[in-house]
Amino acid sequence: MLFKSDSFEVSFIKESIAEFKFCVPGPVNKLSQQTLQECGQALTELANNSDIKGMVFTSDKDHFIIGADIFEFLPTFDKPEAELVEWIKNATDVFDQLEDLPFPTISAVNGMALGGGCEWVLATDYRVAAPDLKLGLPEVKLGIMPGFGGTVRLPRIIGADNAMTWITTGKEHRAEEALKIGAIDSVVAPDKLLTSAVKMLEQAIEGKLDWQTKRQEKLQPLKMNRVEQGMSFAMAEGMVYAQTKGHYPSPMMAVKTIKAAANHGRAEAMAIENANFAKLAKTPEAAAQVGIFLADQFIKSKARKLAKANNTEIKQAAVLGAGIMGGGIAYQSAYKGVPIIMKDIQPSALDLGMNEASKILGKQLERGRLTLDKMVKTLGAIKPTLNDNDLQTADIVVEAVVENPKIKQAVLAKLEADMPENTVLTSNTSTICIDVLASALKKPENFCGMHFFNPVHRMPLVEIIRGSKTSDATINAVVDYALKLGKSPIVVNDCPGFFVNRVLFPYFAGFNQLVVEGVNFAKADKVMENVFGWPMGPAYLLDVVGLDTAHHCTDVMADGFPTRMARQEKDPVAVLAAANRFGQKNGKGFYQYQMDKKGRPQKKADADALELLSSVCASEKEFSKEEIIDRCMIPMLNEVLLCLQENIVASPQEADMALIYGLGFPPFRGGAFRYLDQIGLANFVAKADQYAHLGAIFQVSEQTRQWAQAGRKFYQVEGQ
Numbered sequence: 191m192l193f194k195s196d197s198f199e200v201s202f203i204k205e206s207i208a209e210f211k212f213c214v215p216g217p218v219n220k221l222s223q224q225t226l227q228e229c230g231q232a233l234t235e236l237a238n239n240s241d242i243k244g245m246v247f248t249s250d251k252d253h254f255i256i257g258a259d260i261f262e263f264l265p266t267f268d269k270p271e272a273e274l275v276e277w278i279k280n281a282t283d284v285f286d287q288l289e290d291l292p293f294p295t296i297s298a299v300n301g302m303a304l305g306g307g308c309e310w311v312l313a314t315d316y317r318v319a320a321p322d323l324k325l326g327l328p329e330v331k332l333g334i335m336p337g338f339g340g341t342v343r344l345p346r347i348i349g350a351d352n353a354m355t356w357i358t359t360g361k362e363h364r365a366e367e368a369l370k371i372g373a374i375d376s377v378v379a380p381d382k383l384l385t386s387a388v389k390m391l392e393q394a395i396e397g398k399l400d401w402q403t404k405r406q407e408k409l410q411p412l413k414m415n416r417v418e419q420g421m422s423f424a425m426a427e428g429m430v431y432a433q434t435k436g437h438y439p440s441p442m443m444a445v446k447t448i449k450a451a452a453n454h455g456r457a458e459a460m461a462i463e464n465a466n467f468a469k470l471a472k473t474p475e476a477a478a479q480v481g482i483f484l485a486d487q488f489i490k491s492k493a494r495k496l497a498k499a500n501n502t503e504i505k506q507a508a509v510l511g512a513g514i515m516g517g518g519i520a521y522q523s524a525y526k527g528v529p530i531i532m533k534d535i536q537p538s539a540l541d542l543g544m545n546e547a548s549k550i551l552g553k554q555l556e557r558g559r560l561t562l563d564k565m566v567k568t569l570g571a572i573k574p575t576l577n578d579n580d581l582q583t584a585d586i587v588v589e590a591v592v593e594n595p596k597i598k599q600a601v602l603a604k605l606e607a608d609m610p611e612n613t614v615l616t617s618n619t620s621t622i623c624i625d626v627l628a629s630a631l632k633k634p635e636n637f638c639g640m641h642f643f644n645p646v647h648r649m650p651l652v653e654i655i656r657g658s659k660t661s662d663a664t665i666n667a668v669v670d671y672a673l674k675l676g677k678s679p680i681v682v683n684d685c686p687g688f689f690v691n692r693v694l695f696p697y698f699a700g701f702n703q704l705v706v707e708g709v710n711f712a713k714a715d716k717v718m719e720n721v722f723g724w725p726m727g728p729a730y731l732l733d734v735v736g737l738d739t740a741h742h743c744t745d746v747m748a749d750g751f752p753t754r755m756a757r758q759e760k761d762p763v764a765v766l767a768a769a770n771r772f773g774q775k776n777g778k779g780f781y782q783y784q785m786d787k788k789g790r791p792q793k794k795a796d797a798d799a800l801e802l803l804s805s806v807c808a809s810e811k812e813f814s815k816e817e818i819i820d821r822c823m824i825p826m827l828n829e830v831l832l833c834l835q836e837n838i839v840a841s842p843q844e845a846d847m848a849l850i851y852g853l854g855f856p857p858f859r860g861g862a863f864r865y866l867d868q869i870g871l872a873n874f875v876a877k878a879d880q881y882a883h884l885g886a887i888f889q890v891s892e893q894t895r896q897w898a899q900a901g902r903k904f905y906q907v908e909g910q
């Protein structure tokens with residue numbers, strides 16, 4: 191043994207060829223600060239060992255290294271900027287040491303080599319990979335950029351244009367693509383990985399491969415003249431701006447770093463990367479995006495624990511209703527390997543449900559993401575039926591019929607009577623209290639809410655709603671099923687609208703008030719999209735949800751929360767819905783919609799909508815961007831706070847992930863609680879107080895006021 195630490199061991203595998211094998215305890219190899227420090231010590235020793243003529247880097251797991259240890263990020267990023275520069279420089283020095291070893295080096299890469307793992311292999315002279323390779327620098331997804339020399343080495347290996355695409359998108363790249371572009375040197379069968387790597391090393395040692403020249407290229411300025419540089423960097427900056435609208439500083443900083451370092455050798459280039467990395471690490475976007483990663487881990491581990499406790503085997507599912515949601519749920523279940531019976535009362539609905547599933551599968555087939563065999567198997571796993579008796583074999587049933595409490599209660603009561611005693615029953619209601627529906631059941635303990643989002647195959651969130659009588663066993667089974675469907679389940683307590691819709695409707699109410707006062711709704715949409723960062727502004731979102739649906743939900747919410755959410759006397763949504771403008775579904779809402787060549791609805795202004803709205807709205811008036819944002823967001827944030835205070839949602843992490851996964855809350859803001867931390871709860875309360883005269887949705891609770899006075903933060907740096 192040449193060197194041994196907890197995370198790797200180095201030994202000769204052949205005379206004069208050493209193997210440096212990563213074997214970090216636990217399921218994944220990751221580069222913690224401790225591991226990196228030990229790597230530095232080992233490399234110093236190994237560099238002085240004259241018996242070593244070449245070194246191969248391997249992993250004992252089914253992937254190479256998944257990256258740096260993200261759990262260490264936020265406490266580290268909390269250091270002052272100058273200390274951060276020093277810290278990241280020390281880490282980069284280890285990678286330079288690796289690159290400078292006095293003998294040729296090669297990485298034998300299997301599976302994932304991401305982030306710091308990718309940077310490790312870039313610092314070796316050669317890279318041979320197994321076909322399951324996933325190589326990439328996903329740091330921008332965490333609001334930062336590669337900090338272990340990735341912005342310096344990758345452009346010198348695959349060219350600046352390719353490197354900027356890899357780094358600014360953060361995507362993973364498969365073996366074939368990485369080989370084509372020159373990021374790796376060869377692809378071999380997994381069982382040949384080590385022998386092929388050793389063979390290449392031997393060739394390098396024998397002088398048949400010119401490893402010194404290859405290494406030298408990484409130490410020098412980029413091979414681009416000034417004109418090429420000018421064009422290339424201007425184009426990259428333009429593309430990044432178009433994609434991020436200026437909300438995400440990290441991809442732009444990566445481009446600027448590569449540009450600033452283009453004409454420098456390694457030492458100066460690394461210093462630029464170190465300094466810019468530290469700047470990014472201090473941004474609120476980095477805190478928000480790393481926070482999302484950690485919150486996602488938190489909700490996943492919570493869900494896995496519940497699923498592990500599940501004793502109900504879920505081999506067969508059923509869905510009632512083959513509409514937009516029922517069809518989507520059937521597709522998702524079948525696709526993920528849980529066969530599903532899809533029942534409706536209308537043959538035409540069953541056809542529509544099956545067509546919807548075929549359409550999604552057909553698109554994937556077209557893009558080469560699916561085999562014909564998988565498509566046929568998926569469709570075969572959906573059993574459409576009009577007959578109640580066919581449901582008998584289901585272990586879990588999702589009710590997804592029309593949003594009407596009486597119909598849902600009748601359907602659920604019949605289902606309970608027909609089905610074997612302990613079948614798990616769920617409802618995909620979007621607003622109706624689970625306890626209201628459960629009151630029709632003899633065994634309410636077997637029932638809970640399972641709120642999917644539209645379109646089911648794309649939206650990651652499933653809100654699982656615990657009624658007051660729902661048993662733990664039911665929750666465990668439904669969480670297990672949601673995980674089997676590849677979704678991110680979050681368990682919440684019962685109330686009208688549950689968590690996501692309960693906080694969405696006050697947001698719509700705030701927007702509606704603005705429209706009544708004369709805001710130009712298209713301008714307000716642009717502010718909420720381009721300035722706040724929502725994927726769609728409120729008018730557009732209402733059109734997508736459906737104005738009839740939104741109108742109906744407003745009633746349910748008004749019944750549930752009469753003091754805060756009473757229907758407004760002048761209601762633009764009601765006016766449009768009454769004129770049969772239901773939004774995207776019938777081509778007319780706040781906007782009008784026409785299909786483009788690819789069959790996607792495109793929105794346009796519509797004078798008829800303005801004319802109709804003039805009956806309840808004041809003539810157009812200018813509002814500042816800040817006021818538009820405040821008047822939409824304060825009601826939402828207020829309700830989010832109330833949901834935590836009333837234990838509808840158990841933690842800030844679950845609330846933030848539900849908003850990001852269910853509504854598309856701007857990820858660079860990290861969710862509502864992260865946003866409140868960033869603006870400061872006391873500032874939020876002061877702002878809300880300015881608007882308190884506009885109604886109850888703007889008035890903060892006593893608890894919120896106390897939290898603000900006590901300086902409450904929802905996320906602490908340690909462990910978050």
Ligand SMILES: NC(=O)c1ccc[n+]([C@@H]2O[C@H](COP(=O)([O-])OP(=O)(O)OC[C@H]3O[C@@H](n4cnc5c(N)ncnc54)[C@H](O)[C@@H]3O)[C@@H](O)[C@H]2O)c1
Pocket residue numbers: 510511512513514515516533534535536539590591592593594601618619620621641642643644735
């Ligand atoms: N559409 C959305 O964006 C969305 C999102 C989340 C939740 N939801 C909820 O999902 C549920 C279904 O919504 P949708 O948009 O799919 O509605 P939809 O109108 O598209 O489909 C409802 C289907 O239920 C069928 N149906 C009615 N009574 C039935 C019965 N007794 N047995 C079997 N089938 C019956 C209808 O024939 C229809 O095909 C509603 O509760 C809705 O609130 C909808």
